[in-house]
């Protein structure tokens with residue numbers, strides 16, 4: 441359930457759709473995003489595109505049909521559509537039956553691919569593609585595709601997934617695995633924040649010594665910088681000596697009650713690749729701990745709204761709702777987005 445004073449789901453933004461590796465050339469994949477069935481395909485030239493996965497003739501999901509790398513063919517009556525969603529053929533027409541097939545269209549969604557991630561823009565149907573904003577920025581550390589990609593669905597609204605994932609105070613109670621925090625050690629954390637485009641940034645700092653994984657996997661003295669951006673994209677860039685690790689967690693609503701979490705990791709540390717199966721299990725376990733906790737929370741939230749947001753540890757959640765509200769307001773008033781996040785230092789124990 442969304443917070444009562446915030447719009448439920450923002451539309452006019454880029455959403456993470458799927459890892460590029462999940463979309464081989466000449467194939468299509470069905471995904472539901474913001475309650476809409478979408479077809480993602482990669483054409484013969486390697487370009488990705490997205491259409492509404494509904495045939496305009498009689499509603500058949502187009503992904504039930506076929507794709508030859510150029511056109512999608514509906515499985516019901518064989519109507520064909522190009523990557524722009526324009527109809528190119530209605531096979532049953534006979535000579536003399538004039539139909540301007542080009543005027544029949546499937547809704548097209550702008551889709552872009554960057555560093556092995558496919559994004560979709562969920563804004564107005566006829567948005568001018570050239571005028572769309574840039575994709576959420578992801579630092580390019582010279583690794584063209586994620587070394588690791590994990591996806592998981594949470595049975596909750598996007599707001600609960602976002603604030604659950606960025607919550608700074610649940611670590612000692614939820615992520616208690618030996619490789620992360622062997623016990624409930626808690627320290628006072630003090631982090632400096634500043635506004636960043638459509639979000640905020642936790643300024644570059646050295647992670648706490650009770651965050652064991654950093655030391656375990658990187659060695660040396662790492663430094664990390666974390667940015668958050670609407671609709672729910674968290675990017676962490678870790679530098680340790682000459683090595684870098686970038687991880688991104690992107691949150692995409694499937695519908696009001698289900699949210700997909702996509703986590704991708706890039707690294708320049710060659711020996712980490714040998715540990716990939718173990719790292720995959722760890723990433724999966726970590727996200728699954730977040731999933732289990734927010735899913736349990738849903739049972740109680742039905743009976744207690746609104747939530748309490750207390751002091752610094754809950755400030756990120758407050759900022760998230762503030763950013764969302766301002767985004768919707770700026771849009772409805774047709775003005776520039778004014779970032780409500782202040783430059784500040786937050787303190788909490790975790």
Ligand code: FES
Pocket residue numbers: 495496497498499500514515516517518519
């Ligand atoms: S339903 Fe798609 S061609 Fe008829």
Ligand SMILES: [Fe+2]
Pocket residue numbers: 604605610614615730
């Ligand atoms: Fe977590």
